[in-house]
Amino acid sequence: xxxxxxxxxxxxxxxxxxxxxxxxxxxxxxxxxxxxxxxxxxxxxxxxxxxxxxxxxxxxxxxxxxxxxxxxxxxxxxxxxxxxxxxxxxxxxxxxxxxxxxxxxxxxxxxxxxxxxxxxxxxxxxxxxxxxxxxxxxxxxxxxxxxxxxxxxxxxxxxxxxxxxxxxxxxxxxxxxxxxxxxxxxxxxxxxxxxxxxxxxxxxxx
Amino acid sequence: xxxxxxxxxxxxxxxxxxxxxxxxxxxxxxxxxxxxxxxxxxxxxxxxxxxxxxxxxxxxxxxxxxxxxxxxxxxxxxxxxxxxxxxxxxxxxxxxxxxxxxxxxxxxxxxxxxxxxxxxxxxxxxxxxxxxxxxxxxxxxxxxxxxxxxxxxxxxxxxxxxxxxxxxxxxxxxxxxxxx
Numbered sequence: 001x002x003x004x005x006x007x008x009x010x011x012x013x014x015x016x017x018x019x020x021x022x023x024x025x026x027x028x029x030x031x032x033x034x035x036x037x038x039x040x041x042x043x044x045x046x047x048x049x050x051x052x053x054x055x056x057x058x059x060x061x062x063x064x065x066x067x068x069x070x071x072x073x074x075x076x077x078x079x080x081x082x083x084x085x086x087x088x089x090x091x092x093x094x095x096x097x098x099x100x101x102x103x104x105x106x107x108x109x110x111x112x113x114x115x116x117x118x119x120x121x122x123x124x125x126x127x128x129x130x131x132x133x134x135x136x137x138x139x140x141x142x143x144x145x146x147x148x149x150x151x152x153x154x155x156x157x158x159x160x161x162x163x164x165x166x167x168x169x170x171x172x173x174x175x176x177x178x179x180x181x182x183x184x185x186x187x188x189x190x191x192x193x194x195x196x197x198x199x200x201x202x203x204x205x206x
Numbered sequence: 207x208x209x210x211x212x213x214x215x216x217x218x219x220x221x222x223x224x225x226x227x228x229x230x231x232x233x234x235x236x237x238x239x240x241x242x243x244x245x246x247x248x249x250x251x252x253x254x255x256x257x258x259x260x261x262x263x264x265x266x267x268x269x270x271x272x273x274x275x276x277x278x279x280x281x282x283x284x285x286x287x288x289x290x291x292x293x294x295x296x297x298x299x300x301x302x303x304x305x306x307x308x309x310x311x312x313x314x315x316x317x318x319x320x321x322x323x324x325x326x327x328x329x330x331x332x333x334x335x336x337x338x339x340x341x342x343x344x345x346x347x348x349x350x351x352x353x354x355x356x357x358x359x360x361x362x363x364x365x366x367x368x369x370x371x372x373x374x375x376x377x378x379x380x381x382x383x384x385x386x
Contacts, residue, residue, distance in 0.1 A: 079292070087299045098305045098314050105299075 045070045045169050049126075065126050065174040066137070069118035070167060073144045074110050078166040081107045081141040085168065092177045093119060093134045111139075111168060118172050128174050135177035142167040310382070324382070331380060338373050361385070 048068040056063060074081070084107050088096040097115060100108040115136075122128040144165030151161040291297075305314055308321035315321040335356055343349065353370045357363065358379035363372055366386065379385065 083297075083299050086293075087301065099301055101314055102302055102305060102316055103299070 043070065043072070048171075065122065065128050067118055067122045067126050067128070067134075067172040068169075069114060069121060069172070070169040071110065071114050072167045073165045074107070074168060075163075076107045076110065076166055077164040078141055078143045080105065081111075081166045081168060084108055084111055085139040085141050088136055089139050090177055090180065091136055092132070093136065093172065094132055096136055107168075111170075114168060114170060115172075118170055122172060122174075133174055133176070134172045135175065136170060137173040138169070138171040140169045142169065327380075328382070331383070335373060335375060338375060342371075342373065356383075 045068055048066075053063065084100070084103070084105060087099060087103075088111070091099070093115060097112060100112040100115070119131050119134065122134060123131050128134065144167055146165065147163040148160050149163055151159045153159060302316075304317045306317055307313075308315045308324060311321060311323045311327075313321060313323040339354070350371050354373055355363065355367045355370045356373045356375060358375050358377060361379070363370075364386075
């Protein structure tokens with residue numbers, strides 16, 4: 001009964017009810033599973049999944065589905081996680097999962113779980129037809145909350161160490177991955193230079 | 207020579223000042239006129255031996271010179287320089303091009319490594335066979351001197367299995383465990 005009273009009290013405060021999303025969230029969940037540290041504050045990345053576009057007109061080009069997913073406070077360094085995020089940027093989801101499966105890094109296992117969760121979400125909630133038809137549009141890391149701790153050395157000496165945590169954000173978009181940009185050749189650079197010279201205008205002249 | 211005289215009599219003081227003026231004018235024919243002569247306090251005794259000045263200090267090595275100078279960074283590395291180093295292509299993770307599909311189970315495997323799923327399957331079955339062996343032997347150091355044969359449900363030992371120890375497993379023979 002106490003929980004029901006608390007639920008009723010807090011139900012007006014939840015921002016989910018204010019959004020015109022049209023779907024009813026069950027009142028049984030008070031706690032949001034995302035980043036409980038800051039008083040149950042829902043992060044920006046989690047909110048990106050809530051935007052609902054109006055139905056597309058018949059003549060419009062098809063808007064591909066976008067799925068945002070993240071994991072907070074992973075016990076791993078931000079700098080080290082960045083290398084993995086840079087690896088899978090722009091790959092198809094199957095290729096990314098393959099690369100992460102055979103990577104020796106600790107963060108690879110975490111990112112693999114996040115990608116599988118996101119794939120599952122895409123198929124279940126976001127109306128994606130083929131689970132392989134996704135590619136990774138954005139994959140970023142953020143720094144989590146650091147904690148300073150004592151690290152004991154010999155002879156009574158000590159140093160302060162930082163316990164690093166990070167967040168990982170991924171955006172999956174339906175469709176095949178975009179082709180990689182061809183590297184810039186010297187010829188292209190020369191063409192650009194000549195174009196810049198041609199764009200110059202003469203001022204204060206006839 | 208600095209002489210401090212306390213003269214109680216003003217007359218004596220005036221006389222002394224007069225004498226002093228004469229002394230100044232006599233000893234140094236002052237060209238300055240208005241300016242005061244550049245006399246300042248000086249030592250009572252003069253000579254080269256009184257104040258030792260010419261000894262070089264460089265001969266005695268101080269405590270700072272016996273230490274080897276250690277390398278230390280002179281300037282702070284900016285974040286731009288740090289990023290150039292950390293994001294250099296040789297530091298990025300290379301994509302692996304030796305990933306294939308296992309023909310048995312369909313999971314991914316590296317070309318030069320056994321398939322992880324198939325290996326786990328075999329490992330599990332081996333563990334169960336070993337448990338059966340342990341039950342049969344009853345304790346450590348009881349391994350027989352003959353060969354061992356594993357038979358599954360519905361299998362009989364053939365003539366080739368004469369004299370071998372038989373381990374029974376209560377399940378159908380797995381497809382990957384070929385008999386003989």
